[in-house]
Amino acid sequence: MRKTTSCRCILLLILLCNQHIHAFDLGTERLRLSGFGTLGVTSAGKEKFGLQKDFIHDAQFGGVSVLTDSVFGLQLDMNLFQDLSMTVQAVAEDRARQNFNNIVDWAYLSYRPTPSTIVRAGRMGIDLFMLSEYRNVGYAYLWTHPVVEFYKPISLSHYEGFDFKYGRRFEPGFFEFKVYGGQTGSDIKISNGELALRMRPFVGANASLESDNWKVRLTYATTNTSRLDTPFQSLLNTLNQIPQTAWPQAASLRNSLTGKDKQTHYYSIGLAYDDSQWTVQSEFAMMTSKWISLDMTNGYLSVGRRFGPVTLYTVGSYAKSGKRLRIDPTQITVSGLDSLASTTQLLADASHTDQNTISLGARWDFYPRMALKAQWDHTWVRKNGGGLLLLKEPLDQAITLNTFSLNLNFVF
């Protein structure tokens, strides 16, 4: 009975959202409801090495799951006054921590003082990548899921603050510039448990130039980790108590593994080309931080070729952390610290990333606003480089993983 009611509600929503204008006099459109969704089936991970597409999700340790890629979102836009509107977006998906605060992805006011400028305030999508504000909208991009190596390290979906955007045509294209500031954070799941991350202030800017077929985009953002509730805080406290004479390396290890009060800088460049046949996209990023978990370079290249309603594509991607922390046991001058040293090494390795993936896939636009996608990912993870996996045991040898995903994407 409940299922039937839900189906009717969804059908009614779709009908509401697809209505054509019947009265020729338009008046003012006050309210607009839109939605998006992905129904996905995914085979991913291994018994001891879980695959997550995002740190906010639970990992998949082998088998087949409908939760990994499935997502449903609703967006309500309201015109409050001329040039002033409000947008709320709610997203239902599998998360490590489900609560109302996480479900409301966006809630902001938008003011357009001139045709070229927009000022927004409230909770808005993180705008660091080509896909950043629509990574949940599978229909809007080519693949079955955002490229793990590039998008997973920044598992932030929104921030609270303001942004200011200016856009106008400057030949040879349309130019946009945006600055923003506020605070962000997320509740994420890592190998050692759950972790609450809060970052403030979060400030950045991006600029893009888009012509008929080309788009180039530059991004810079910086933030400070203002709060970090980690499951390994006691280990860090223990390292802090080790005398310099007993283990000289302990202080620097603690410093590298501590995220709180560390500044992180993010730089990226994105390039996209899209014509009637080819769709190509590439992004490269560099994150620098004294917190080793956020010290990384990553990137990808995606090439797709359209054959009527079907697009065949391939993606190559990589993510590599900065220098791996290595504990030098010869520096330990007192006995009894061996266990602490090996635990510290495991913690350092759990956040060290060294992997790359080759993907092959197909997207079929079989109906307006609906697409069916299938993708195979083959991932190579280097020894002690499983920072993007959820590890049930240390990754003391290189492994490969295969991920198969089949998605139905729609918007309305």
Place this chain on the structure above:
Amino acid sequence: MQYLILTLAAMIVLLPENGWADIVVIVNPDSSIVKLSRRQIIDIYMGRNPGLESGQKIQPLDQPINSAVRAEFYRKLTGKPVSAINAYWARLLFTGRAFPPLLVEDNKAMLNTVLKNPNTVGYLESQYLTERVKVVYKLEKNE
């Protein structure tokens, strides 16, 4: 029989090569817009600017989402298949950047909506054109 053959021959000769007539971009006769460039039409229909240089705001109108005329309009205008345009608009809508053009039911509804609303821009197949609206751009059948 002779008449039938002649009529069929005439139809074959008169039909456009791709089966399409011209598509014309239209505005209300009271609109201050006299002409639009291809570039301006692309910006209007790709959500890049809600108004012209003069500051005048424009509401673009679209043909039904699965109509052949809509697919042909975007193909001629941008060179891209309509599936790419639909995905592009999903990106804009779900990043809060712009709303897609309002959909009308067919060519006749397009004509009537433009006639009723001075700030709208629409497009239709040229055989539905009347003198009551202003043509500001023409996408030729062979483009």
